[in-house]
Amino acid sequence: MRILINDFGGYPFPIQLSRYLAVKGFTVVHTYISNIKTPHGNMTNLTNEIGNLKIVPIRLKKEFNKYSFIGRYKGELDFSNQMYQVIADFKPDILISANTPLMAQTRLQKQCKKENIKFIYWCQDIHSIAIQSFFEKRKFFFGKFLVKYFTNREIKLLKNSDHVIAISNEFNVIFKQWGISESAISVIQNWGPLAEITVQPKFNPWSEKHKIDSKIVVLYSGTLGLKHNPMLIAEASSRFKHNTDVVFVVISEGMGASLLQEQIAQKQLNNLIVLPYQDYNFLSQVLGSADILLSILEKDAALFSVPSKVLTYLCAKKPLLLSVPTTNLSAKIVLKANAGLCAEPDDFEGFFTKLSQLIDDQKLRITLSENGRRYAENNFEISSVSKSFLKVINNLIVDNA
Secondary structure (H helix, E strand, C coil): CEEEEEECCCCHHHHHHHHHHHHCCCEEEEEEECCCCCCCCCCCCCCCCCCCEEEEEECCCCCCCCCCHHHHHHHHHHHHHHHHHHHHHHCCCEEEEECCCHHHHHHHHHHHHHHCCEEEEEECECHHHHHHHHHHHHCCCCHHHHHHHHHHHHHHHHHHCCEEEECCHHHHHHHHHCCCCHHHEEECCCCCCHHHCCCCCCCCHHHHHCCCCCCEEEEEECCCCCCCCCHHHHHHHHHCCCCCCEEEEEECCCHHHHHHHHHHHHHCCCCEEEECCCCHHHHHHHHHCCCEEEEECCHHHHHCECCCHHHHHHHCCCCEEEECCCCCHHHHHHHHHCCEEEECCCCHHHHHHHHHHHHHCHHHHHHHHHHHHHHHHHHCCHHHHHHHHHHHHHHHHHHHC
């Protein structure tokens, strides 16, 4: 059985699935974009990598510009054209495609239909709701027409898939409204890369290199895009500006990171450090250097997105502070596990109060940290997670036979 797993963004957990499926005897090719501004997982061929896994980086002719309609169009076209060649060379039986924009995803699906390849839509975000939120905020004249167009395209994509893997039960509410058959959907929650995140001491080579090993470190790592409010971090930094024991570290690139750099210059925020994405090999040390790990998500984004960084954070045995709607799956997990504190995105004072509480209470931080790691160990073991994927794959094999 030949399986092609495509993860547009190159995140840590899909490549972990590819490695596990290869261990189980499947012949696997894993594709991702190598020159996109996202925090990539471990895409290097490990010294003990088995022979039936091949990692194929897709390098776009130009860096993917997700904030430009023309840039997105050209990038998606380039990506899907290169994927056609991968499909032609590998000739997979199944394509599992995740984190891929709608136009590129549509083109991949059509190619699979043409080549009689089973297509599994691994749905990480509901794109049309995100697009609707984007246009509503900007009152774009043609917004409602574009929203209708992309909604129809997304519905068609879902209906034409051989199977849909949703990452949250909340997605099914929308899918039901769209007339997607329940029998065509499996809910498999995302997970953190437990085997790749070792619990590290605060005093480690990375924290020493950046001279933060003696500070209380409040750390954010990941994308800062339209679903996030980076000004919350800037304001938190400003409020703790005169507390020389506290430092804020943001590891990100792109629009949000640039905005924070501007805030540092304008407000002289000497306690705010913005760094580019770090080598994945240092991720355990990066997270280990933190005393508090941050995650933020705008209120309207809770309907269509679940931040996977929260799941990675849980593996690091650190307390979490979320500015995330409590209805979002990530908040539900953290609160149920008693692994962190959460404030609604529009409750700034509540967020700052909880931040102060965590900074001042080391005992609380330790308790939350232990709870988070325990949750990760009980829920993120790849052999357990993959059983649900194997069930979907085996059912498609039976149907095809």
